[in-house]
Amino acid sequence: MIRVEHLSKKYGECTVLKDITVQINKGEVISIIGPSGTGKSTFLRCLNLLERPSGGAIYIDGADLLDKKTDVPGIRQRMNMVFQSFNLFSHLSVRENLTIGPIKLKGMNREEAEHKALEILKLVGLAEKALNFPDELSGGQKQRVAIARCLAMEPEIILFDEPTSALDPTMVSEVLSVIRRLAREGMTMAIVTHEMAFARDVSNRVFYMDEGYIYEEGTPEQIFDNPQREKTRIFINRVRSFNYRITSPDYDLYAMNGEIEAFCEKQILPRITRHNLLLLVEELLQLHSQIPSVFPLDLTISHSEKHGNLELTLENAGEEINPLDPDLAPDDLGLNIINHLAEKIDYRRVDGRNSVIASLRKD
Amino acid sequence: MKQTARLILCLFLFGIFWGCGDSGTSGARPEGTKLRSSADLKDKRIGVLLGSTHDTYAMKTYPRATILQYKSPSDILLAVKSGKVDAAIYTYETLLDIFRTDHDLAFLGKPLFYIQVGTGFNKNNNALRKKFNEFLHGIKENGVYADMVDRWITRGESRMPAINGKKTNGVLVVGTVSDKGLPFTIVKDGRMIGFDVELTERFAAYLGKELKMADMEFGSLIAAAATNKIDMITSTLMITEERKKQIAFSDVYCELGASAFALKKNIAQPGDAIGASGTTEASPSFLTKIADGFYNNIVHENRYHLILDGLKATVIISIFATIFGTLLGALVCSMRMSKILLLNLTARVYISILRGTPVLVLLMLIFYVVFASVSIDPIIVSIIAFGMNFAAYTAEIFRSGIQGVDKGQTEAGIAMGFTRVATFRHIVLPQMVRRILPVYKGEFISLVKMTSIVGYIAVQDLTKAGDIIRSRTFDAFFPLVMVAILYFLISWLLLQSLEYAERLTDPKYKRRKAARA
Numbered sequence: 049m050i051r052v053e054h055l056s057k058k059y060g061e062c063t064v065l066k067d068i069t070v071q072i073n074k075g076e077v078i079s080i081i082g083p084s085g086t087g088k089s090t091f092l093r094c095l096n097l098l099e100r101p102s103g104g105a106i107y108i109d110g111a112d113l114l115d116k117k118t119d120v121p122g123i124r125q126r127m128n129m130v131f132q133s134f135n136l137f138s139h140l141s142v143r144e145n146l147t148i149g150p151i152k153l154k155g156m157n158r159e160e161a162e163h164k165a166l167e168i169l170k171l172v173g174l175a176e177k178a179l180n181f182p183d184e185l186s187g188g189q190k191q192r193v194a195i196a197r198c199l200a201m202e203p204e205i206i207l208f209d210e211p212t213s214a215l216d217p218t219m220v221s222e223v224l225s226v227i228r229r230l231a232r233e234g235m236t237m238a239i240v241t242h243e244m245a246f247a248r249d250v251s252n253r254v255f256y257m258d259e260g261y262i263y264e265e266g267t268p269e270q271i272f273d274n275p276q277r278e279k280t281r282i283f284i285n286r287v288r289s290f291n292y293r294i295t296s297p298d299y300d301l302y303a304m305n306g307e308i309e310a311f312c313e314k315q316i317l318p319r320i321t322r323h324n325l326l327l328l329v330e331e332l333l334q335l336h337s338q339i340p341s342v343f344p345l346d347l348t349i350s351h352s353e354k355h356g357n358l359e360l361t362l363e364n365a366g367e368e369i370n371p372l373d374p375d376l377a378p379d380d381l382g383l384n385i386i387n388h389l390a391e392k393i394d395y396r397r398v399d400g401r402n403s404v405i406a407s408l409r410k411d
Numbered sequence: 412m413k414q415t416a417r418l419i420l421c422l423f424l425f426g427i428f429w430g431c432g433d434s435g436t437s438g439a440r441p442e443g444t445k446l447r448s449s450a451d452l453k454d455k456r457i458g459v460l461l462g463s464t465h466d467t468y469a470m471k472t473y474p475r476a477t478i479l480q481y482k483s484p485s486d487i488l489l490a491v492k493s494g495k496v497d498a499a500i501y502t503y504e505t506l507l508d509i510f511r512t513d514h515d516l517a518f519l520g521k522p523l524f525y526i527q528v529g530t531g532f533n534k535n536n537n538a539l540r541k542k543f544n545e546f547l548h549g550i551k552e553n554g555v556y557a558d559m560v561d562r563w564i565t566r567g568e569s570r571m572p573a574i575n576g577k578k579t580n581g582v583l584v585v586g587t588v589s590d591k592g593l594p595f596t597i598v599k600d601g602r603m604i605g606f607d608v609e610l611t612e613r614f615a616a617y618l619g620k621e622l623k624m625a626d627m628e629f630g631s632l633i634a635a636a637a638t639n640k641i642d643m644i645t646s647t648l649m650i651t652e653e654r655k656k657q658i659a660f661s662d663v664y665c666e667l668g669a670s671a672f673a674l675k676k677n678i679a680q681p682g683d684a685i686g687a688s689g690t691t692e693a694s695p696s697f698l699t700k701i702a703d704g705f706y707n708n709i710v711h712e713n714r715y716h717l718i719l720d721g722l723k724a725t726v727i728i729s730i731f732a733t734i735f736g737t738l739l740g741a742l743v744c745s746m747r748m749s750k751i752l753l754l755n756l757t758a759r760v761y762i763s764i765l766r767g768t769p770v771l772v773l774l775m776l777i778f779y780v781v782f783a784s785v786s787i788d789p790i791i792v793s794i795i796a797f798g799m800n801f802a803a804y805t806a807e808i809f810r811s812g813i814q815g816v817d818k819g820q821t822e823a824g825i826a827m828g829f830t831r832v833a834t835f836r837h838i839v840l841p842q843m844v845r846r847i848l849p850v851y852k853g854e855f856i857s858l859v860k861m862t863s864i865v866g867y868i869a870v871q872d873l874t875k876a877g878d879i880i881r882s883r884t885f886d887a888f889f890p891l892v893m894v895a896i897l898y899f900l901i902s903w904l905l906l907q908s909l910e911y912a913e914r915l916t917d918p919k920y921k922r923r924k925a926a927r928a
Contacts, residue, residue: 096826125828135819139918140841149827152837181918194823201827 049074049205049236050095055104057090064090066260068104074204077231078238079247079268083283088240089132091257092207095238096124100399119362125153128198132210136182142169142193143178153201161200168196172226188219192226199230206230208239224250244284248272256280274314286353288315294345297337301330308349315351317358325349325358325408328389331382332362332404339377341366342402358408363401370395371404420732440688445679446498449520449671450923452476457671458490458499462630464526464649465500465669466751472523482628483927484592485882491516491673493887498677499752502647503668508567508593517675522668529660531644533636534750543661546617555613563594571604573766576616584622585611586869590882591881595647598879610664611645627869631775632656635869638783719896721876724790726901728861728872732796736801736858743806748813765803770862773800778868789868797858804854812847813839845916852909856902863898873897 050072057065064087072078080088093099095106097113097120106113109122137145146165150156156164169175172192182190183395191211198206208227212220224246231237231250241247247254247268254271256264256279264271264280275281290311292304305326312322329347336342342364350359362371369376372395377383386393393406446452454475459466461480469478479496481487484505488498492515510516532540550556562568587607596605603624611738615622625641632648635641636658647667650660660867709715724867747758765773782792815927816839824834866875881887914920 119827121830129826133819135823153828
């Protein structure tokens, strides 16, 4: 139904989209996810030519959208859009918002259009607001009206540009459930969203966009449970990490601890976790400091928001030596503490680097 | 709303009472400084008609005096009566007529000098000038001229004889100033009469042409003749060297005295001993004064016709200039918002020039320069000038209105399948109109009031009508207050229609109305 070939978009020197080639079929629900500022909205807006692409081609049912002879307004009638900021026509009542398109564009008579508008408003649960004006509605109601306005035009595909981003959290679900219902009824949709759980259960396919192109594409299961590529994984698991380089055995412990604490605070970790993490780091460094060749030593702490895991990695490029070896330790106390704090701890030698990976035990 | 209107009306009425009560009481001087002869004027304030020979004479003769230039004879009289000037210089013959009814004023000695008066023509129109000289010679020969002098000037009559001539030879457009005063030109019963008018009518009849009198500001007459807006000037035009450079004069048809005059009580009378001031008359009551004022200024000689005609001109100019200005403003606004540099730049230049020049200057430029050689109704010129001025302001108002409509709604319209034009029409325009109406209303009212300057190009509007009445009655307060009230009523009524439009564009209005019903 929609075929995009080598689509690119530049604003002056800044390349927002580069070389996107995808196909969207009838009846599919596509979720487009990814970090902010990676061109998701721009991509969607290129599909109905709200933004003019700098290169590539877009075919809607075989018609070339960029051809001057193509009736673009005609195609847009079949491919409506829902915006982040609702964009309801503020001088028209809810019902008139729904009828203006069918009356002016499709030549429907007023009575029929109003009757249909009321049907659609019932569908989104807003029939009693038909005569209200947009400024009298809540955010969630406005967005549902905006969706209803799209439906009134009987489109073949609806593009959703972050439909819930401007809503307060209490209103997100009322909008999402309307979109879910449309998905069940077989509407073709492309949805740019930050609602991962929603994207997962509503879509047939997920595009993960990063750096201006589709970095990974697959079924929701593939993308959410088993992402193949690094950036997807980091994004899906919502991993945040902290790096610190220790150059000598006489490092500034207090400065490092301060930074770790700041990181923990940002991740909103409980006090006890923070305390345990600092203890684990200190004990591991204690073990490492027995070996002169480990410096410089790289400390990485990663936190996965999704799973709540805290992972700790210590890497060095020194000679092959396992700091966890009980024979190297001056006494058992350090190792005992480490084993108590860590759920899992491993030593590995990879690509000429020693690395110790530990996961903090969850309480 | 109604209460406000009533309150304002009360204030106006109060203004009339106050004005009537006040008139004529100021301006008396202490005994020792009374004027004895015209020589006493040397360090006084002297009123003259702007650009007249009196003006030049006063400047030369009384270098230490303060010369105040007024735009119409009625203003000069008013200035003398209200003590704004100590004395004034004006045409002896006209004053003679005024003093027949006005006993507060008197001559200060004999006429200062005499001036020759002729009719003026475009320098290239020698044929018409020759015709006039022939005509003048003819009436002096056959006694018609002597009869005219006798009737108008010596006896002070104010009746026009019927002059019937053929009107088959085309039109003769003659520029004049309708408020010159008797015996030369006044407006009576809605038409101009006087010595000058009779002379002109006789000349038109002599030519077999239809006469069209163009009533103008005195200062505009010569420019109008020089640019062929009018064929001829008959307005007791004094022959001066300076004017000869601009226009050609006919033979002298009259000699006018120039006399100084002042308030009678400020002029030392022979035998006027100290302390022997005359008995004061009992002043009439307020209501009598108002009734008199109303009769003199409105009823007498059907003067309300003048007011009605003026009202019509003001309303026509206001409404059509608004329509024209709005359409032109929309065009300029679309150019101003265009991405094409040339259009954008043109619109910017247009807006800054039009907003940066007085509309009066624009009006005169269009009338005397742009349409110099085209015969065009001055009302149309006024509509064009005010429309152009209005457009510069509305263009910017429109722009702010359009930019005030959330861009997302335009996008939504386009995404829905509307073309750009249809989106503008169905989505942006209705919201913009509602947004700009409050500012637009204000701009509209100032346009209505601004039209009061069209008298400069010979349009008889409301202000001009008031001036004409003033020139006959020499009563400042009643005509001015009446004109003020009428302007207020026009703007108020026209404003009501805009306010109705404002209600119509309120999307919630219909719902509220339904709820009330």
